[in-house]
Amino acid sequence: MKRLVSPLLAGCLxxxxxxxxxxxxxxxxDVVINRQAEKNGMRPVVFPHWFHRIxxxxxxCHAELGFxxxxxxxxxxxTDIIEGRFCGACHNNDIAWSPENCDLCHSGKPxxxxxxxxxxxxxxxxxx
Amino acid sequence: xxIPKTIALLASLLAISTQIHADAVGKDVYSKVCVTCHATxxxxxxxxxxxxxxxxxxxxxxxxxxxxxxxxxxxxxPAKGGHITLADADVKxxxxxxxxxxxxxxSEPEAxxxxxxxxxxxxxxxxxxxxxxAVIAPVVPPSEAATALATTASAADxxxxxxxxxPANKRNLPPPEDGIHDPxxxxxxxxxPPLTAFGSLPKSLAGNRVNWVEAIAQxxxxxxxxxxxxxxxxxxxxxxxxxxxxxxxxxxxxxHKQHTEWLDCSNCHPAIxxxxxxxxxxxxxxxxLGEKCGVxxxxxxxxxxxCRNCHSKxxxxxxxxxxxxxxx
Numbered sequence: 007m008k009r010l011v012s013p014l015l016a017g018c019l020x021x022x023x024x025x026x027x028x029x030x031x032x033x034x035x036d037v038v039i040n041r042q043a044e045k046n047g048m049r050p051v052v053f054p055h056w057f058h059r060i061x062x063x064x065x066x067c068h069a070e071l072g073f074x075x076x077x078x079x080x081x082x083x084x085t086d087i088i089e090g091r092f093c094g095a096c097h098n099n100d101i102a103w104s105p106e107n108c109d110l111c112h113s114g115k116p117x118x119x120x121x122x123x124x125x126x127x128x129x130x131x132x133x134x
Numbered sequence: 135x136x137i138p139k140t141i142a143l144l145a146s147l148l149a150i151s152t153q154i155h156a157d158a159v160g161k162d163v164y165s166k167v168c169v170t171c172h173a174t175x176x177x178x179x180x181x182x183x184x185x186x187x188x189x190x191x192x193x194x195x196x197x198x199x200x201x202x203x204x205x206x207x208x209x210x211x212p213a214k215g216g217h218i219t220l221a222d223a224d225v226k227x228x229x230x231x232x233x234x235x236x237x238x239x240x241s242e243p244e245a246x247x248x249x250x251x252x253x254x255x256x257x258x259x260x261x262x263x264x265x266x267x268a269v270i271a272p273v274v275p276p277s278e279a280a281t282a283l284a285t286t287a288s289a290a291d292x293x294x295x296x297x298x299x300x301p302a303n304k305r306n307l308p309p310p311e312d313g314i315h316d317p318x319x320x321x322x323x324x325x326x327p328p329l330t331a332f333g334s335l336p337k338s339l340a341g342n343r344v345n346w347v348e349a350i351a352q353x354x355x356x357x358x359x360x361x362x363x364x365x366x367x368x369x370x371x372x373x374x375x376x377x378x379x380x381x382x383x384x385x386x387x388x389x390h391k392q393h394t395e396w397l398d399c400s401n402c403h404p405a406i407x408x409x410x411x412x413x414x415x416x417x418x419x420x421x422x423l424g425e426k427c428g429v430x431x432x433x434x435x436x437x438x439x440x441c442r443n444c445h446s447k448x449x450x451x452x453x454x455x456x457x458x459x460x461x462x
Binding site: 031032033034035036038049052054055056057059060061062063064065066068069070071075095096101107108109110111112113114115116117118119122123125 | 212213321361395429430434
């Protein structure tokens, strides 16, 4: 019986996979970060994975800089960024443009929840 | 004393003209804002064009619906759909449009008050499916018409060829059109459209539609392995782990090579996987729940729909020699 249950469950989940919201037209892997931003009067932050992975391996952010691979689990504040942590490790006017370009990061539609967008197929945030 | 009167008059005139355009505005607001959630019922929202979803809500009266749309609800409807800059009237028009599209039977108390106008709206609704292109195309600029068509397709165009598969013109959209960036934000227009970057990269059929493994292998991109040092070389480990799969699916070959091109050992070991062959319970159910391989695949790395990428080793019993896809 047990053997049967797992493929069945997988089958159900797989069926769900093709019914994901197609209306979300965002680029695959875009992460919206909106823990603090909107509460503090800024648009949510949109982080594009595709853009950054052309320039950096995952390891740079997710091992070296300590970004946890779980949407919404990194307590990022503007103070951190200006002092060179998280996004600020690169967005420091040396490796990439400085934090004063607010609207390049704070570019999300108001009201969006934190999470990965772009037709992701596994329910998140990741668990382990 | 005259000025306030004039204003009142103007206001009422405005109100009348708003009424006339309400249908068009409602549709516009719906297809730009509300569609994000209401097209598919994201987060439990009532789905566009689904009478069953709307009937119990409309039964409570339109006033309540307007209130929910304007001020939001604790169950996930954001105030004005998250577009706080929308005019109240436009949001209400969107509600009217959505309720009309639900095509509820003729007995709602509130909606019936303006008989003639609503009847006309109904007629238009009915007419839409067959005459849609002809009716919409001349009025709206082509790109907008396309958006409106595609976004309402699930409701209006019941027998469209692809109901759920994302059409080609909906892939890799530039930021202002992608549904999560705010087009009203100046910075949005300064961002790079994905296709500009992807043009020269090897293609794949899912995710970003870029084959990221090949992109590195063919040296089309050389993402930094170190934040500061562009010359740092990744520590690549070539070790394949074959996971036998019960049933008919080909076995899974997990390649360390392609992963260590991108990732550090500490990204997976020991938090996600114990570094010992066979020590980890992995199943498709877990993957689809975002565990194990699903921590990355289906979110940032290629999605789960690409079965063959992982299930790449034919069963021994098939006795067919195939090139080991994953070992390259």
